[in-house]
Amino acid sequence: MESINDAKLPRGPAKKGRKLGRAFYARDDTLLVARELLGKRLVVPAADGARVSGLIVETEAYMGPEDKASHAFGGRRTGRTEMMYARGGTVYVYLIYGLHHQFNVVTGAEGVPHAVLVRALEPEEGAALMRARRGLEDVRRLASGPGKLCQALALDRSYNGEDLTRTRAWIEDAGRRFGPREIARGPRVGIDYAQEYAARPWRFWVKGSPFVSRKA
DNA sequence: CAGCAGATTGACT
DNA sequence: GTCAATCTGCTGC
Numbered sequence: 001m002e003s004i005n006d007a008k009l010p011r012g013p014a015k016k017g018r019k020l021g022r023a024f025y026a027r028d029d030t031l032l033v034a035r036e037l038l039g040k041r042l043v044v045p046a047a048d049g050a051r052v053s054g055l056i057v058e059t060e061a062y063m064g065p066e067d068k069a070s071h072a073f074g075g076r077r078t079g080r081t082e083m084m085y086a087r088g089g090t091v092y093v094y095l096i097y098g099l100h101h102q103f104n105v106v107t108g109a110e111g112v113p114h115a116v117l118v119r120a121l122e123p124e125e126g127a128a129l130m131r132a133r134r135g136l137e138d139v140r141r142l143a144s145g146p147g148k149l150c151q152a153l154a155l156d157r158s159y160n161g162e163d164l165t166r167t168r169a170w171i172e173d174a175g176r177r178f179g180p181r182e183i184a185r186g187p188r189v190g191i192d193y194a195q196e197y198a199a200r201p202w203r204f205w206v207k208g209s210p211f212v213s214r215k216a
Numbered sequence: 217c218a219g220c221a222g223a224t225t226g227a228c229t
Numbered sequence: 230g231t232c233a234a235t236c237t238g239c240t241g242c
Contacts (some may be wrong), residue, residue: 071234097235099235099236145236146235151236190234190235193232194234
């Protein structure tokens with residue numbers, strides 16, 4: 001039986017501006033995908049076709065059904081979490097605290113409920129539109145949190161189930177590569193209830209970036 | 217800067 | 230009814 005993880009990534013150096021393909025997301029090492037998403041560019045075209053984008057500077061890995069912090073812990077399947085079981089490269093967006101959206105990238109093979117939460121962006125294209133949507137000027141605060149970046153890029157539940165290899169939203173190589181010394185890792189945010197999983201260092205961020213949701 | 221209340225929907229960890 | 234992968238605006242140091 002052929003595994004989806006046998007899929008090969010494009011050989012040679014990653015090409016700047018190239019949209020990431022299925023093979024990037026479909027790997028079963030979700031922690032690796034979370035790390036490698038740092039420095040990639042999340043792009044969401046606006047209604048007029050203008051690009052609104054930012055470099056990913058902070059991510060978190062969620063790995064159900066083992067991970068007590070995951071919505072898919074214990075194999076839970078509900079209307080909300082169903083998309084976590086889709087194949088890698090699928091978008092999982094949900095509403096939290098009744099008002100904030102959270103943008104996740106599903107990883108692994110279909111049936112494996114792993115995902116990476118994108119927690120912060122360094123704004124690039126469309127900063128003016130982001131400022132208007134966020135109602136503030138400071139570029140460091142436009143997308144420095146999972147709820148903030150969804151507001152800045154106008155990501156809502158209509159993106160749930162979207163395919164990142166298509167055109168409604170995607171992630172592309174930005175020609176940025178961070179080595180181990182440029183990446184920090186630590187416990188995930190807001191999951192104190194997750195017992196032994198609360199301390200797992202499954203949050204990754206670009207060391208020293210002023211665009212992350214928190215420095216430590 | 218820290219601490220906290222409030223907003224408000226989905227799931228029951 | 231309670232709490233959640235959050236954020237803002239307020240109070241008070």
